[in-house]
Amino acid sequence: MEIIQIVAISIIAVVLAVLIRQHRPEIALQISVVTGLLIFLTVIIKLASVLEELQGFVGRINIDMAYISTIFRIVGIAYIAEFGAQVCKDAGENSIASKIELAGKVIILVLAVPILMALMELIIQIIP
Amino acid sequence: MDVNIIFKIGAIGILVAALYMVLKSTGREELALMAALGGLVVVLMMVIQMISELFENVRTMFHLY
Numbered sequence: 001m002e003i004i005q006i007v008a009i010s011i012i013a014v015v016l017a018v019l020i021r022q023h024r025p026e027i028a029l030q031i032s033v034v035t036g037l038l039i040f041l042t043v044i045i046k047l048a049s050v051l052e053e054l055q056g057f058v059g060r061i062n063i064d065m066a067y068i069s070t071i072f073r074i075v076g077i078a079y080i081a082e083f084g085a086q087v088c089k090d091a092g093e094n095s096i097a098s099k100i101e102l103a104g105k106v107i108i109l110v111l112a113v114p115i116l117m118a119l120m121e122l123i124i125q126i127i128p
Numbered sequence: 129m130d131v132n133i134i135f136k137i138g139a140i141g142i143l144v145a146a147l148y149m150v151l152k153s154t155g156r157e158e159l160a161l162m163a164a165l166g167g168l169v170v171v172l173m174m175v176i177q178m179i180s181e182l183f184e185n186v187r188t189m190f191h192l193y
Binding site for chain 2: 023026027028037038069075
C-alpha cells in the first residue's frame with residue numbers, strides 16, 4: 001500500500017527536519033520541500049490516469065474542449081500556487097505566502113473571464 | 129519513490145552543522161560560514177532540480193502552456 005510507505009517516509013523526514021532545524025534551519029526547510037515533492041511525484045502518476053479518463057469521457061459527450069482544458073489549467077495553477085504558499089508559510093514568510101495566493105487568484109480569475117463572458121452571452125440570449 | 133534524496137540532504141545537513149560547530153569552536157568563523165554556504169548550495173542544487181521536474185510534470189499534465 002503506497003499510503004503506508006508515504007506516511008513512513010514523511011515521518012522519517014519530519015524527524016530529520018526537526019533534528020537539523022536547530023542548527024541549519026535553511027536545510028531543514030529544504031528537507032520539507034523535497035518530501036512534499038516526493039509524495040506529489042508518486043501521486044501524480046495516478047492523477048494523470050484519472051485526468052486522461054475524465055478527458056476521454058468528456059470528449060464523448062461533446063462538451064467544448066476549451067472549457068475542460070481551462071478547468072485543468074485552473075486546477076494546475078491552484079496547485080502550484082498552493083505549493084509555493086505552503087513552502088513560504090513553512091519558512092515563516094506569511095506575507096510572501098499571501099502575495100503568492102493573491103497572484104494565483106488573479107491568474108485564475110483572468111483565465112475564468114472568457115467562460116463567464118460566454119455564460120453572460122447565453123443568458124442574454126435566453127432573456128427575450 | 130527515490131527516498132535516498134531525503135537521506136542525502138539530511139546527511140549533508142548534519143555534516144554541515146557538525147562542521148560549522150567544529151570550525152566555530154576552533155575560532156575560524158569565516159571558514160565555518162563558507163562551509164555552511166557550501167552545504168546550502170549543494171542542497172539547493174538538488175532541490176531545484178526536483179522542483180523543476182515537478183513543475184514540468186504539472187505543466188504537461190494540466191496543459192499549462
